[in-house]
Amino acid sequence: MLKGLDEMERKYWVPAIERVDKILEIIAHHPEKYRLIDFSNELNINKSSMFSLLNTLEALNWVKREKDGTYSLGIKLGILTPYYFKQFDLITTFNLEAHTTNKRLDETLQLSILDGTEIVYLAKKEGTSAVRVSTDPGMKLPAHATAMGKVQLSQYSKEELKALYPEENLKPKTPYTITKVDELWEQIESIKENGVITECQEAVEDFYCVAAPIINHEDRIIASVSATILLSKWEEKKKVAEEEIIDLARRISLKAGFLAPIKN
Template sequence: MKEKYWVPAIERADRVLRLIGEFPNQLRLIELSKRLEMNKSSLFSLLNTLETLKWVTKGEGDTYSLGPALAGIGAAYFQQFNIVQSFYKEAARSVHKINEHIQLGILEEGDVIYLGKMEGDSRVRLVTDPGMRFPAYASAIGKMQLTKFSEAELKKILQEPLKKKTEFTISDIDTLYENLQEAKKNGYAIENQEASLGFHCVAAPVYNFENKMIASVSFTMMTNSWEQKREAAKEEILLLASRLSQLAGYAGSQSKEPNK
């Protein structure tokens, strides 16, 4: 990217820091120079400046790692990060594309607590609003976050039989666990009329800088819209979740759950 007020020195520093972050304590000046295709003399001056500022540190064998100053900057960023504010900013783009309702929710024990909602043009009212609790096993947002538990853990968190919200609600943990494994494999969860008749949802996970799932976001729509928009909604909710994860510091892939 080249813009009118672009500062090449900052771009070079960014490239250096990203490469060192990817290969900590592995690369010396000569390796960095070759991989980045930078002049050794210029790179030496840049590294010396970064080391003085404690953005990088030089270890054994003259290899580099990220320095403590970056930890302080990162901590300051996460102190200002607010997932609800980020949701309302980023969800607007997704609602504009799909024109259906989007919600944000977190898991607390066996329930979802809804934190945010942005509506499309549909006049249909959802059964959940920000601040409300709803059984996690009957919602796509909840099921997505339940994927992080083993079957034994689920049996401790949830009580059988699971109370049915509709005739389609899963009512036993064995079946729920199988459903969750499919969601975990796919990287998204689907709920078909399990919370309310005539409604369908697709949810994707939001991760933080510790690779932990901290929330989920979902599209909700009626059957006629679902039949037309299912694939587009799935793709867009994954993109929204990815944007929120990046804002929360997550650096992995959203295609599947990261290694714990």
């Protein structure tokens, strides 16, 4: 059973649906790779029960059995997918998920999208700190000066980045803002290794910011989320802030249709 479920959720848990969820996730990541015996072994479900599950899913067009006995996703998922994305609301999803993150981190969380060379703030969830971050939904800041902006710029190649910033020098927002496109490229390359980007006082003095990307069903960065923390509290909160912002971005990305790798 999934971790973190409260007593009420456990009381009404349906194991068969959990099994179906695992089957569909495996097929999504490994189409035409698994046969009945493979599912049975991996999920520790006897062959008779697994046959019933797969047979029902196939009859309902959730999965398709190939000629070699392997399985792929069925047409029903393709039919329903557009309806899900039609109802997906990025801001509403952020507000719901940020509430959970704020219980653990208790710092200002923000959501933004990229607009050319600027980011547009869409939503904000504040912590209990008396020091307020001076950004609000609707505001814009230079992408190169913000962690959220750098994250979203990471979708570009070096050539595309230089085309976006034809001038070699970047306009500073504070005395700490980077001013060279090559420096910006070095910073955004770090996301490949760390999964996050941090910036120190580049957008707002006396604050650290850590950000991670929101990725959709097309494997495309559509937005980013961040945590903003006072310089004096950064060393104390750095590790948990990075972990929490990655987890927040992951949860929103999953709801946007991103297929996260299955953990072994």
